[in-house]
Amino acid sequence: MANEASVLDAFKENQETTVIDTNKKMRVGIIGTGWIADAHIKSYKNQPDVEIVAGADLIPGKAEAFFKKHGVEGVKTNYKDHAEMLADKSLALDAVSICTYNRQHANCAIDALNAGIHVMLEKPFTVTLDEAVEVMRAEKKSGKVLSIGFQPRLDENMQMIKKIVESGELGQIYYIQTGGGRRRGIPTPFGTTFIEDKTAGLGALADIGCYSLDMVLNAIGYPKPLTVSGYKSAFFGTDPKYSNYVATGHPEYAALFGVDDFAAAFIRLEGGIVLDFRIAWAMNMDTPGDTIILGTKGGLRIPSTECWNGSVGGPMKIYHEVAGSQVVTEIPIIPMNGPSLFDRKIRTFLDACKNGTPAPVPSSQILYNQAILDAIAKSATIGKEVEVEIPEV
Ligand SMILES: NC(=O)c1ccc[n+]([C@@H]2O[C@H](COP(=O)([O-])OP(=O)(O)OC[C@H]3O[C@@H](n4cnc5c(N)ncnc54)[C@H](O)[C@@H]3O)[C@@H](O)[C@H]2O)c1
Numbered sequence: 001m002a003n004e005a006s007v008l009d010a011f012k013e014n015q016e017t018t019v020i021d022t023n024k025k026m027r028v029g030i031i032g033t034g035w036i037a038d039a040h041i042k043s044y045k046n047q048p049d050v051e052i053v054a055g056a057d058l059i060p061g062k063a064e065a066f067f068k069k070h071g072v073e074g075v076k077t078n079y080k081d082h083a084e085m086l087a088d089k090s091l092a093l094d095a096v097s098i099c100t101y102n103r104q105h106a107n108c109a110i111d112a113l114n115a116g117i118h119v120m121l122e123k124p125f126t127v128t129l130d131e132a133v134e135v136m137r138a139e140k141k142s143g144k145v146l147s148i149g150f151q152p153r154l155d156e157n158m159q160m161i162k163k164i165v166e167s168g169e170l171g172q173i174y175y176i177q178t179g180g181g182r183r184r185g186i187p188t189p190f191g192t193t194f195i196e197d198k199t200a201g202l203g204a205l206a207d208i209g210c211y212s213l214d215m216v217l218n219a220i221g222y223p224k225p226l227t228v229s230g231y232k233s234a235f236f237g238t239d240p241k242y243s244n245y246v247a248t249g250h251p252e253y254a255a256l257f258g259v260d261d262f263a264a265a266f267i268r269l270e271g272g273i274v275l276d277f278r279i280a281w282a283m284n285m286d287t288p289g290d291t292i293i294l295g296t297k298g299g300l301r302i303p304s305t306e307c308w309n310g311s312v313g314g315p316m317k318i319y320h321e322v323a324g325s326q327v328v329t330e331i332p333i334i335p336m337n338g339p340s341l342f343d344r345k346i347r348t349f350l351d352a353c354k355n356g357t358p359a360p361v362p363s364s365q366i367l368y369n370q371a372i373l374d375a376i377a378k379s380a381t382i383g384k385e386v387e388v389e390i391p392e393v
Pocket of ligand 1: 033035058080099104124149193
């Protein structure tokens, strides 16, 4: 029987094992020790070739308490901000995770790259397109790895969307509808850094909108955006009677709310593709619809998830013709197997740093994602369509 099983094992699809070179330890620091830093440190702790050596937060004592909570000892944390930590050459940092709120993404990334350190930067890339271009200029000058934190891409179901498009099964793509949202889901469980303009800069548009754009743009090879007609609003976030503020006893959050809680846009992309986009942290609807990709040979429906976290919400369906009959093919959900998406995000980043290979989620792609977010915000402000102009890096 054992022999039979091992013979059959030869047909298993995934026979690969990854060998991690533990001789070269990566010296890692964490900038910003808030909510998402928890996921980063947990994943770094799972890597056998990482030494976490430093951490910085603007709030005195926060970084120290963070490492204590995670049982990581010997980490230097006596820095008033990221710049002081990056200036400490005794750390000999190889890489940093930047887990600050959006408004602090660009300056932290630029400073780290200028210090010759590889960067894992949380999503969204930045708040404005100009900031993203500045970060990329620093990346280019440094020759270091810059990867943007889009872990949903590492889900096999998301990768299947790209495989389907690339297989030609859908023919020529001409129309995409993407986006999603929550009925009541403005993210304030840990305070107001997601909703204040001075920390977040953009709301649902950047927070979950960037995922929704990446889901489809990555699948179709990130064509350049050409024009955008955008809209954004903030009817729920600015209302002290918003149910979640009332439920959590924080009606004062309404006055602090300085971003969008809903956005929509019509986007023209190079290659004659149009993209219809909508995203919501709060709305009077369960979902603004599934993601659909229409092509000349087939159409793909990607079910939305309830909380919209940038993943595939159920079995996808391809609507196509087989021998002249209209057929619907269901693509079963691929169950999660192996490391978590965050472990994959950190591992692929470390591998790129160690092997000198391209960033797993390269800035050159996410630049177009950022250009769309930026153009939606601009177009919404002036109330008409804008042309997307992307400065040279
Ligand atoms: N990939 C994901 O699944 C995911 C999930 C949640 C949040 N995020 C992203 O992570 C980022 C952080 O979100 P969060 O919820 O952890 O925010 P948070 O407010 O809980 O934490 C951010 C921390 O960064 C610190 N900080 C800001 N500027 C700093 C600087 N210059 N130097 C040192 N520390 C600094 C703040 O004091 C704060 O403690 C956001 O951009 C968000 O979009 C990603």
